[in-house]
Amino acid sequence: MISLRNVSTHFAGKRGEDGFTAVDDVCLDVPAGSIQGVIGFSGAGKSTLLRNINLLERPTSGQVVVDGVDLTALDDEGLRRERHQLGMIFQHFNLLNNRTAQENVELSLKFAGVPKRERRERAAEALEIVDLGDRARSYPAKLSGGQKQRVAIARALATKPKVLLCDEPTSALDPRTTGSVLQYLADINQQLGITTVVVTHELDVVKNIVDDVAVMEAGRIAERFAVDDLRSGAFQPTTEIGRYLLDADLHIKRVPLAERRRHVAANSTAAKELAHV
C-alpha cells in the first residue's frame, strides 16, 4: 500500500552552515490494512519520514508510492487530489479554535472539494465514528485533550482516506486518555481497514496497536520487526530502543492482520459506506 523507495530528505544549512540529512535512503513497505510503527529517539527523523509520505515535506530524492500512485511524480494539482487519500493527525491536534468540532471537520471536506450540501452530513458521520456526535457544536476550548484528538481523527477520516498518518498522536494525553484514543485508532483500523503509520516514542502505543515496527536511528531504518515476533521471541532486537521494547511487558492481545482483513471483507458494505474501500 505504501512504498518508500530510497527516500532521503536533506535540509540545507543557513549561510555557510552545514546542511542536515534527516532521512537517509529509507526503503519501507507498509502492507495494506496494517499498522506500522516508527520509533526512535528524538531527532532520529521519524516525523520527517512521516511527512515525506504525504509530501508535506517533499523528499530531496527517492519515490513515495501510495496505492500504486507515485506521489513524487505528480504535479501540484494531482498531489492535491491524492492527499485526500492520506489523513493525518498531530500531537497537538491542530484544530482551529474559532470553529466548532463540526466546522473543523467540514473545513477539511471543503478543502477536499466536497460539495457544501454533503459536508454537514459527512462531518456528522465522522464525528459519530469517534463518538462525538453530541459535541459537534462545541469549540475546542470546551473539549478535553482526548476529545480534541478524536475531533482531529474525525477530521482526518471525513475525506475517507486509505491511509492515516499519526504523528505522536497520544504524546500530549494522559495515560487513561491515551488508552481511549488508541482504542479508537485500533477500531478504525479494524473496521475500515485503513493502513496506518504511527510515529511515536511511547512504547505503550507500540505494545497496544502496532503490527510492525521500524526503528529509526540518524535518519536510517536500523531494524524492522513484527511485534508478534518480538512477543514470541522469534526476533531479538539489536537497537537500544528495540531492546527496551523487549523488556516492556507485552501482554495485550491483538487480532492478527489476516483475521482483521477477513473481518473488513465480510463487512465490506459497511466499510464501503464509511471508507469507500
Ligand SMILES: Nc1ncnc2c1ncn2[C@@H]1O[C@H](COP(=O)(O)OP(=O)(O)OP(=O)(O)O)[C@@H](O)[C@H]1O
Ligand atoms: N525544516 C527543517 N530544517 C532543518 N532541520 C530540520 C527541519 N525539520 C527537521 N529538522 C531536523 O531533522 C532532524 C530530524 O527531525 P525529526 O523531527 O524528523 O525527528 P524526530 O525523530 O521526529 O524527533 P522528535 O521525536 O524529537 O520529534 C532533527 O535534527 C531536526 O532538527
